[in-house]
Amino acid sequence: MATRLASVLAEAAHKVHARLDGVTRVYPPRAGQGEVHALGPLSMELRAGEFFSVVGPSGCGKSTLLDVLAGLALPSAGTVEFEGKSVRGEVPDGVGVVFQEDASFPWLSVEDNVAFGLRRTGVEAAETRRRVDFAISFMGLNDFRRAYPSQLSGGMRQRVCIARTLVLQPRLILLDEPFGALDQQTRLLMGEELLRLWRETGATVLLITHALDEANLLSDRIGVMSARPGCFLDIVETGWPRERDSRLAERPDFGAVTARLWSYLRGESLRAMGQGMPQGAAGR
């Protein structure tokens, strides 16, 4: 199984899974302010099966980038492609998204939350049960199957949301600062689980984060974004082995990558602070 997966991954290594070409996003003028140029022009290619992180100063358009790639927002200019097909304002089949905010449904149990997407897609009951069981145990939620989100911690609720995405067997997983609201220890553990998920599913992952260490530890490549309008300043290849965990942080070259990311971001963050955030343009 592992060798087959490895050979598939090696073959796919440089296949383009998703592509953004000259993408911009401009918000129209609103009361009291002119139009806001939030993103781009920005071009990038996501390779099949890679773990790609995006870091950048606050308000640089990271979340806008994810929304455009997911088909949740239309680009003002440029094109978006997923598996060779154009993405225009509709989430393509095979794309899963996890947000920073708690997106669990408070009226459904953990089990029903996880099964939510499957029950309406016509997947057979037995197959639904199998996939839900797998996702629940993969995310360590076995003891909480019948619990409601209100009875869980923030980290556990985020696991529910990841499990809900996992059952749909997405080929591209987009994560918008999914651990942003969690404490440091939980973040580290969730990061390791995310690595395990990535390794075992073979999916392509794009993670938006503001934590440089997290991006460094988890990623094959890290896109560093400039202050608004966000463009890539550089894409840093980490070169870490596929089998990796938090012990990677002990390596001297780990610190060098983080230092390199910070050297880009320090000036950009200062620029972003000076620029100030227009109302409503952030976090969309």
Add this chain to the structure above:
Amino acid sequence: MIKKATWIRTVVLVGAVGALEVVCRTGAIPATMVIAPSAMVTALVETLKSDEIGAHVKQTLSAVAVAMTLSIIGGFLVGFVLHWIPFLRRAFNPFLAAYYAIPHFAFYPLLIVIFGLGPAPLIVLATLFAMVAMIVATMAGLDRVPRVLLKTARIHRLSLVQEIWRIRLPAAAPHLLSGVKLAVAYSFIGVIAGEFILSTSGIGHEIAYAYDNFDNRRMYALILFVLGIVTAFNMAVYAYERRLARRRGTA
């Protein structure tokens, strides 16, 4: 184990009823003003045994049921449309904000002219009185559906109907239920208060009639009956609301 708050509530209630019983029995408050609670209960049993009260109860409760149904369904639909169409909402918002400042019962004579004698004007009055509470609650609930849940609906590629049915309505349910609770209470108030003013039958009319004839026993018996019915209704909705809230961790 009974909670402290329940204890306090029970002690206050039993204490108040007990105190009223004592002051009535000792003659501190004359029976021409208030009768003792125990006498109210006895009078209620007698009144309910009499043949003629059944028709009044039936008339009042059916008018309340119709007004309740119309105000809940109508209020939900109007609230939904106003939430969905912002310019309509902007146009109607001032009316909604000022609505409960209008003395609705002043229009009762006009409603009788339009709808004639009988239950229709009462039902219209109670529906108008109750519906706006449901409209406001529906809009509040739908306004507060978290954006991230709507994004999640798009990720699951739900159709508009599925999004409304599976995301918006369950997310808005606690507010909708508050609206239902208010609509139930306002329907009772609307019908019974309407019967007080001009009706020739119904529990409200019977209470007013007993009052006019100095028939304190019958009057208090019927007031107790109305209290009992409204409390039972409210407790049923409250119990359901509690179940929902406990599940969502907001109890």
